[in-house]
Amino acid sequence: MADESFKGILIDKDDTGYHVSLRELHEQALPEGDVTLQVSHSTLNYKDALALTGSSPIIKRFPMVPGVDLAGSVIASDSPDFKPGDKVLLNGWGVGESHWGGLAQRARLKGDWLIALPEAFTCAQAMAIGTAGYTAMLSVIALEKHGVKPADGEVLVTGANGGVGSFAVALLARLGYQVVASTGRPQESDYLQQLGAAAIIDRNELNQPGRPLLKERWSAVVDSLGSHTLVNACAATRYRGIVAACGLAQGMDFPGSVAPFILRGVTLAGIDSVNRPKQDRIEAWSRLARDLAPTLLPLISHEVGLSEVIDLAPRLLAGEVRGRVVVDVNR
Incomplete structure (x- = not known):
């Protein structure tokens, strides 16, 4: 050449x-x-x-x-x-x-x-989705495989205004889940509601040190932030719920307790998108073509x-x- x-x-x-x-x-x-x-x-x-x-x-x-x-x-x-x-x-x-x-x-x-x-997308549309949408879809699939159903209750999405968060809100809402979006930009509430968020909370409710266990609220969580936000999300997840951890925008640390995992049987599922096997990628993109x-x-x-x-x-x-x-x- x-x-x-x-x-x-x-x-x-x-x-x-x-x-x-x-x-x-x-x-x-x-x-x-x-x-x-x-x-x-x-x-x-x-x-x-x-x-x-x-x-x-x-x-x-x-x-x-x-x-x-x-x-x-x-x-x-x-x-x-x-x-x-x-x-x-x-x-x-x-x-x-x-x-x-x-x-x-x-x-x-x-x-x-x-x-x-996928035939459903142009190159520009595929990149509008990109790693963010693909990672969000992997997270949603993890929740589904764990058995989480829309009837089980609220699903929390942290960092909801970011790329992964935006797609997680849109995908979960389209699939019938009741999505609570956490954001540091409450002025963007209209945007999140257009994506399908049923409720919006301020990220300050989650991003500070909290107790090992909080009142059970979330049937599942998609978290792109890590650190205290992830810890608090786990602490408020219901018995045998699942938290999909797919980002570290707040930090790589996990300054928390094993209490949610031992006392409530919460599952913390790590979502790796970088080295994911090809078949998982094809499944995720096929689902994006269908569900987004x-x-x-x-x-x-x-x-x-x-x-x-x-x-x-x-x-x-x-x-x-x-x-x-x-x-x-x-x-």
Whole structure:
């Protein structure tokens, strides 16, 4: 393949510091892989924002193109599963951390990391969903497999204004659950009600140190925050309920008690989306195609060009960005 140039965001680190820039890159610089893609759309996730700002040691090797999500068309393939022209998507697998990711117009990846783009979605729609919607769907599936039914009572979603939270609210509401959305932005109540939230609480009710056990309230929880919020969510979960832990926006710590797990039989289910087996990914995306109302995507997401990403990253970390950021890498 000719050494064509393309635009991408590159993060590098040397003796002079941490450098992030939008620049011309070359085909020959792409990492090893058996499938080369023309990227259509990517996203700006919380993890990408950490990488772009250097706020956390997300990047495992330099230089690195960030972007944990991408969707596009196959240009060249040595994988038996894909041929030129196929539309595919990717979430996770360390892409954007240890392997060049989606915030560039080209990508070279392992075919085992890719799944076919569901016919229900365009590339832009798939990225409006992205890792956030895929993780939310994995969380919902975990609740269902545990046996939680809509009739069992309220389901708490923390970080409800974020990407994962927004999709969790929308999916659970569409499936008939009574969703209580916790948010630090009560001014966004109308948005959460449009997604299907039955009630809204202030995150301050959950994000401070609490007692080992609280009054039983939640039949289940989807938590994207961790730390005290996760501890308090567990403490108020009903007997034999389940808490799906899928994020750490408040912190990686778990400053709590084993009491909910031993005295109430609460299950704490860890939701890993990065290294999830391919069959789980296909199941989650099939469910998204079935259970997510596409009309909600413009409400949950907005689109920016590749040139806007670097300046937007610190705002996302500051909690100033609602929902999902879709990146059209070709503008």
